[in-house]
Amino acid sequence: MTVRRSSSAAPAARTGACRAPDRPAAVGRAAVLVAAGLVLVLLVLVIVRLPWLGDLGMHAATVQRLRHSPLAPGNPLVDADTPSPYYSPWMLLLGTVARLSGLSVFVVLRLAAAAGLALLVTGVWRYVRTLSAHRAAPALALLSLLLLWGTTPLRWSGFLGLESLALTVSYPSTFTLGLAFHFWAWLTGVLRREAGWPAWLGPGALWAVILLCHQFSGVVATVGAAATVLAARRPGRAVWPGLGAGLLVGAGVLGAWPYYDFFALFGAGSGLEAVHRVLYEQPVARFWLVLPGVAALVARGRRERRDPLVVFFALGTAVVAAGWLSGHYSWGRALPAVLIPAQLAAALEVVGGVGKVGVGRRRLRAGWTVLPAGALLLGGWAQAGALGYVVPRGVLPAVVEDRYRVPWTGYHWITPWVRYGDVVMAEGRAARQVPAYGPYTVAPGYPDFFLPDEARRGAATGVYFAEGTPGAVRRGIEREYGVRWVVAGPGDPAGAGLRVVARGPEGEVLYAVP
Known part of the structure; x- marks a missing residue:
């Protein structure tokens, strides 16, 4: 009886030993899924609010022009017949939706934000699935992409930090990065199947659409695609004809796009360097929480020299470093090609050892879990200012309120008088x-490479608002550009001699030009 009891108890003990690590793993998976779900709920609420800082006005203006004149929209900002790189396939679709549905532009931008967020989440899920089969990997990867940045948030389109995404979720950059993740997953599947050259035509066309929709995110997508091809373990001979066919299709789509000359953008860099220099400033404060991901990349590189994330990181670093050394600071927009592979590597290193029960292995994995988990918590705290976009500012603790940036109020108050197409x-x-x-x-509020008289328009605007400019000079500028309205601060000399029509919530005045 004693022998019989011990023999039956042993399997139970062994079973319990095998199942013991499963409970913490299940709790960890649940915590990751809940955290990712809460972040997504926050972003959905942000979409409802649609806070306005940065370039939202440019994208709204682009939808306005395509809504009113889809075939010949002209310049989106000034009354001039010029092309614009903002007229992308995505914005054309949004303009068509606005035209056919009758919805306001800001409602359409909310729909665009929802579509872009959905595309980003599903794209991350698909791409991470090509790297790991673990059930928690996609959710943990999404958290890493949003939170593993630094303690000084960087708010810029094409950068996936939580605060940045809260302000740019309706921008074409979010939609384009979502497409990029789907593009990398598609390309990985084509390479693994060793498909013939016709299978490359679809990815080639998608690559062109990505470049047309947001050029800077298109560079990131291109770097990731190059890494995917270079990291292929056994690229067969069929890869190179297929790759060539895909590139030809992509180049054909780029050349055929009628709304602007894509290849002319290669000459636009000199006008963008000054504004992008800031991307190279404060690198430690902005990106230090991604260091666990860099360590994870080192570990991945030791296991597999041609690991796709390692190659992705190396290529992205080369592009960004070349921009710094050459003074082409606009190349800093390729920083996501450095950050994304490191952030994904941090997440995958955490889940990579689940199920390994060796004592040394378990301790190592415990370290890899604690380090990124602490970085995620610190990153979430650093970007807690995003909460201010969905809850009243007074509800936030003082330390969080200090991180919150108050959105712009907008100029809806001028619309009862100012009509579509008027010059302000x-x-x-x-x-x-x-x-x-x-x-x-x-004058355009944003740099415009395709506007030949941009400098002249800017100079005229500067003269108009300058103190001491004679009224006759202002009247001449008004006649030259067909100005019907002026928006200026109270007591601004530009309003001298003009009729006050309305006052905005921040004290600005709308003047009517006689």
């Missing part, structure tokens, strides 16, 4: 927002 004299933030409602400005 404005500068600064007003020039970046007024075109969102349909009017034009004299």
Whole structure:
């Protein structure tokens, strides 16, 4: 009886030993899924609010032009017949939706934000599935992409930090990065199947669409695609004809796009360097929480020299470093090609050893779990200011409120008088927002490579708002550019001699030009 009891108890003990590590793993998976779900709920609530900082006015103006004139929209910001790189396939679709549905531009941008977020989440899920079969890997990868940055948030389109995404979720960059993740997953599948050259035509066309929709995110997508091809373990001879066929299809789509000359953008870098220099500043404060991912990449590289994330990171680092050394600071927009592989590697290293029960292995994995988990918590705290976009500011603790940036109020208050196509004299933030409602400005609020008289328009606007400019000079500028309205601060000399029509919530005044 004693022998019989011990023999029956032993399997139970062994079973319990095998199942013991499963409970912490299940709790960990549940915690990751809950955290990812809460972050997504936050972003959905942000979409409802649609806070306005940065370039939202440019994208709203682009949808406005395509809504009113889909075949010949002209310049999105000023009354001029010029092409624009903002007229992408995605924005054309949004303009068509606005035209056919009758929805307001800002409602359409909310729909665009929802579509872009869905595409990003599903794209991350698909791509991570090509790297790991673990059930928690996609959710943990999404958290890493949003939170593993630094303690000084960087808010810029094409960068997936939580605060940045909260402000840019409706931008074409979010939609384009979502496409990029799907593109990498598709390309990985084609390489693993060793498919013939016709299978490369679809990825080639998608690559072109990505480049047309957001050029900087298109560079990141291209770097990731190059890494995927270079890291292929056994690239057969059929890969190179297929790759060539895909590139030809992509180049054909780029060349055939009628709304702007894509290849002319290669000459636009000199006008973008100054504004992008900031991307190379404060690298430690902005990116230090991604260091666990760099360590994970080292571990992955030791196991597999041609690991796709390692190659991705190396190529992205080369592009960004070349931009710094050469003074082409706009190449800093390729920073996501450095960060994304490191962030994904951090997540995959955590889940990579689940099920290994060796004592040394378990301790090592415990370290890999604690380090990224701490970085995620610290990254979430650093970007807690995003909560201010969905809850009243007064509800936030003081330490969180200090991180919150108050959104712009907008210029909806001018719309009862200013009509679509009217020209408004404005500068600064007003020039970046007024075109969102349909009017034009004299000078564009954003750099415009395709506008030949951009410098002249900017100089005219500067003269108009300068103190001491004679009224006769202002009247001449108004006649030259067809100005019907002026937006200026109270007591601004630009409003001298003009009729006050309305006052905005921040004290600005709308003047009517006689």
